[in-house]
Amino acid sequence: MVDRRRIVDLWHRGSARVLVTLVRVEGSSYRRPGAHLLIGDHASEYAGSISGGCLESEVVRKASWFIERGPTLRRYSTLFDDTADIPFGLGCGGVVDLLFEPVDSPECQALLHAMEASLRGEEFRILTRLPDANLTFGRVISDSSGKVVFRSASLAPEDLEAGSLHIFTEHLSGPQRLFVLGAGDDVQPLVSMASLLGWRVFVADGRAQLARAERFPEAESVSVLDSASRLDLQPQDAVVLMTHSYEQDRALLAGLLSAPVVPGYIGLLGASHRSSLLVSEAAALIGSTVAECCRRVWAPVGLDLGGDGAEAIALAVVAEVQSWRGGKLSEARRLTPERVAEQIAKGGASRYLRTQCAVGATE
Numbered sequence: 001m002v003d004r005r006r007i008v009d010l011w012h013r014g015s016a017r018v019l020v021t022l023v024r025v026e027g028s029s030y031r032r033p034g035a036h037l038l039i040g041d042h043a044s045e046y047a048g049s050i051s052g053g054c055l056e057s058e059v060v061r062k063a064s065w066f067i068e069r070g071p072t073l074r075r076y077s078t079l080f081d082d083t084a085d086i087p088f089g090l091g092c093g094g095v096v097d098l099l100f101e102p103v104d105s106p107e108c109q110a111l112l113h114a115m116e117a118s119l120r121g122e123e124f125r126i127l128t129r130l131p132d133a134n135l136t137f138g139r140v141i142s143d144s145s146g147k148v149v150f151r152s153a154s155l156a157p158e159d160l161e162a163g164s165l166h167i168f169t170e171h172l173s174g175p176q177r178l179f180v181l182g183a184g185d186d187v188q189p190l191v192s193m194a195s196l197l198g199w200r201v202f203v204a205d206g207r208a209q210l211a212r213a214e215r216f217p218e219a220e221s222v223s224v225l226d227s228a229s230r231l232d233l234q235p236q237d238a239v240v241l242m243t244h245s246y247e248q249d250r251a252l253l254a255g256l257l258s259a260p261v262v263p264g265y266i267g268l269l270g271a272s273h274r275s276s277l278l279v280s281e282a283a284a285l286i287g288s289t290v291a292e293c294c295r296r297v298w299a300p301v302g303l304d305l306g307g308d309g310a311e312a313i314a315l316a317v318v319a320e321v322q323s324w325r326g327g328k329l330s331e332a333r334r335l336t337p338e339r340v341a342e343q344i345a346k347g348g349a350s351r352y353l354r355t356q357c358a359v360g361a362t363e
Contacts, residue, residue, distance in 0.1 A: 001119075001175045001198025006047035007038040008116045015040040016103045018063040019111070022050045023130060023168040027094030029078070030054075034170050036115075038103070039063045050098060054078060063100055071101040071137040073130055099130060099168070107139040110150035114141050114172055121174035121200075124149075128168045129159060135166055175200045176325050179231060179263070181252050182242035183210035183222070190240070190314035191216045197322070204231070206248055228255030233263050238321045240301055242269035246278070254282040257293050265324050267301030267317065268335075275299035276343035279335060290337045297335045298324070 010016050020037040022029070030052035037048040039060050046060055055076055066072050077095045101108050107128075114124045123144040131137040138152035138159065176199040180187050183205035194201045195218035204225035205211040213222045225231070228251075233239070239256060241249045249268070256266055268275040275297075283293045302316030303323065323329040 002196070003036065003048040004115050005119060005198060007036055008112065008119065010038050010040060010045070010047040011103070011112050011116075013040075015042075015045060017041060018067055019101050019103055019108050020050055020059055020063060021099045021101075021128075021168075021170075022096055023073075023099045023128075024097035025094055026096075027078075029094040029096055033168070050096070051078070055096075055098075059098065066100040067102045071099065071105070071107075071131045073132075074098050074100060099128070101137070106150075107137070107152055110139065110141055114149075118172040118174055121177075123174060124172040126170040126172065128170070129155065130166050130168055132166060176321070177202070177234065177237045178321060179204065179233070179237060179239040180242065181205065181225070181228070181239060181249075182244065182269075183207065183212075183215065184242065184244055186310035186313065187242060188216065189311045190242075190317055191219050193314050193318045194321075195219075197318070202231075205243060228252045229259060231256075231259075233259060233261050235261060235264050237263040238265040238267070238324065239263045240267040240269065240317060240321075242301075244269075246274070250278055250281050250285070253278055253297075254285040257282055257288065257296065258286040262296055264296065265298060265321060266296045267320065268297060268299040269301050269313075270299075272300055272339065273343045273346065275335060276340040279340055280344060290340050294335045294337055294340065298329075298333050299335045303333075 016038050018039040020039065022031055022033055022035040025033055031050055035048070035050050037046060037050045037056065037059065039046045043060055046056070049056060050059065055078070066074060075095060075097050103109070103112070111126060114126065118124060125142045127140045129135055129138045136154050138155035139150065140148060140152070140155065141150040142148050176197070178194050178199050179202045180190060181204055183203050187203060191201050191203060201219045203211065203216050203219045203222045206224065206226050208224045211222050211224045213219070216222050241252055243249055243252070253266070253268070256262065268278060279293050279297055279299075280290055283290045298320065301320065302313060303320045305312070305316045305319065307315070320329060320333065
């Protein structure tokens with residue numbers, strides 16, 4: 001996502017000439033298909049990457065020559081084999097196909113516009129017919145509703161069949177949105193690390209003396225918040241509760257779990273017993289079951305990476321959210337009704353739960 005921002009920035013400066021896209025990988029590669037490199041007028045002017053640095057200098061040097069006759073495919077090997085027909089065996093372990101296209105073409109301009117819009121949260125599906133001796137290069141771009149927002153003049157609808165060896169499919173999604181509910185000092189490294197990944201970070205806290213924009217310069221917004229219902233949440237959002245106030249966390253968690261749109265990831269900072277009590281009490285507040293509330297909650301927040309202090313905790317939280325975003329987060333990290341019951345049994349019910357049980361017994 002950071003690469004995409006830099007690519008869009010270079011494009012807006014008006015000096016971009018060639019866009020290079022990694023479209024196919026055989027073996028291993030530092031970058032995955034869909035990685036982009038935008039090249040400017042000078043060798044030192046480029047944004048993005050299509051390898052770990054072993055191909056960029058050669059690609060930047062020759063890119064302008066490659067597109068003299070229009071878009072073209074080039075194959076590079078990073079296998080360590082000095083007898084291979086394909087050059088640049090550098091020991092990285094794979095073969096990559098790169099698409100070179102001139103920035104001033106309608107297809108490239110449409111793709112760059114889609115990249116820019118994706119940074120605002122819009123989503124697109126791009127089908128590109130790769131150039132071949134018998135095939136004309138072309139592109140179709142559709143938005144999240146399936147509406148075609150761009151189609152090459154040379155292409156008919158039947159010309160692009162997803163899954164064909166000559167079709168490269170790319171999905172552009174928006175940056176991860178992270179809502180941090182809490183504005184203490186330990187939130188500052190979390191905001192900084194998340195912003196390094198290109199995420200959109202929102203900080204909110206009920207304490208106006210802490211929720212100040214100058215304390216979190218990398219955040220997209222910093223606000224004073226008294227209710228989670230004021231947040232404009234989406235299913236793909238991540239929320240971390242770290243106010244260090246039990247009452248605030250309980251009210252915010254109840255609001256999140258009863259919202260019309262519940263975020264896909266809710267992380268609770270604190271010990272297992274505290275998190276279990278929070279979920280139990282939030283469930284009671286909103287008239288839900290503990291099992292239903294546990295479906296969205298991950299606690300204690302953060303992967304167990306070791307270390308101590310605000311920076312180490314921030315790294316663990318960002319790592320867990322990134323793992324969840326990539327579909328790699330183990331279900332074992334999710335809070336379960338069994339763990340909640342076990343922790344409450346060990347530590348005893350809170351005064352709130354005891355009060356609720358007493359009230360229930362008299363009804």
